[in-house]
Amino acid sequence: MxxxxxxxxxxxxxxxxxxxxxxxxxxxxxxxTLDLTGADISADVTDDDALRRIAQEIGPVDVLVNAAGxxxxxxxxxxxxxxxxxxxLDINVVGTVNTMRAFVPGMRERGWGRVVNFASMAGKDGNPNLSIYSASKAAVIALTKSAGKELATSGVLVNVxxxxVIATPMNDDTAPDVLAHITSLIxxxxxxxxxxxAELVAFLCSDRVSFSTGAVYDISGGRATY
Known part of the structure; x- marks a missing residue:
């Protein structure tokens, strides 16, 4: 079965x-789903204690997707x-680390797991007037590479x-000139x-990927060429 x-x-x-x-x-x-509002569980990814309680309550998790940011x-x-x-940095970086520390140990014990972290092209290119966001997403890329190597023989794959720029509510708060600039780069x-x-994330969360970890997958309409 x-x-x-x-x-x-x-x-x-x-x-x-x-x-x-x-x-x-x-x-x-x-x-x-976990979010501040509108999700199955209301929680803050910066609250390490709450995440550990949630891990106990919901039981084993095979797939972790860190989209909060x-x-x-x-x-x-x-x-x-x-x-x-x-x-x-607390939300985008430490929040990602907190969930991984709460849920990855169980994946490792069971010998199978998939972690997909959300970074951004900003973390590779550095968007002007978005230095904090760019730096935070560069950190997510680096921590994914590190964790991928640490867990490489465990059955747990960690990719980012x-x-x-994607049509999401998050970008409703981005200044129009900044949005126009980053769209022009695509x-x-x-x-x-x-x-x-979501289609790319689903692939990375499945058995269809088996020989890739610590990798950065661009989904950028051709913006990324490295």
Whole structure:
């Protein structure tokens, strides 16, 4: 008898997280979403204690998708504050680490798991006036590479996706000039759709990928060429 796989999707209340949850459910995965609002579980990824309690409550998780994140302020680097840096890094980087520390040990014990982290093309290119966001997503890329190597023989694969701009509620808060600039960098001359990203994530969460870990998967309409 085939056992239904389970997944936790953070940031699952809207945008790319919600699209990913829908796509995984279409594959027969039992998905639990976590977000501040609009999800199966209301929790903050920066709350390490809450995540550990949730891990005990929901039981084994085979797939972890870290889609929770914020863009942060649109302003020149020299105008940013230490408080702004701490907030974005705490959510985008430490939040990702917190969920991995809560759920990866169980995957490793069972000998199978898939972790997909959400970064951004900003983490590779560095978008102007988005220094905090860019730096936070570069950190997510690096921590994924490190974790992928650490877990390479465990049966747990850890990969990261780097989307260009996608049509999500998160980008409603991005300044129009910044949005226009980053869209202009896409050779396909359009922004991506959430379902396009979800399709890539579903692949990375499945048995269809078996010899890739610590890798960065671009989904950028041709923007990324390295």
């Amino acid at each position: 085939t056992t239904t796989r389970t997944a936790l999707v953070t940031g699952g209340g809207r945008g790319l997280g919600a699209a990913t949850a829908d796509r995984l459910r279409a594959d027969g995965v039992a998905v639990t 914020v863009v942060g302020p649109n302003k020149p680097l020299v105008e940013t504050t230490a408080e702004e840096w701490r907030r974005v 996706i780097a989307p260009a 050779p396909m001359k359009r922004i991506g759709r959430p379902e396009e990203v």
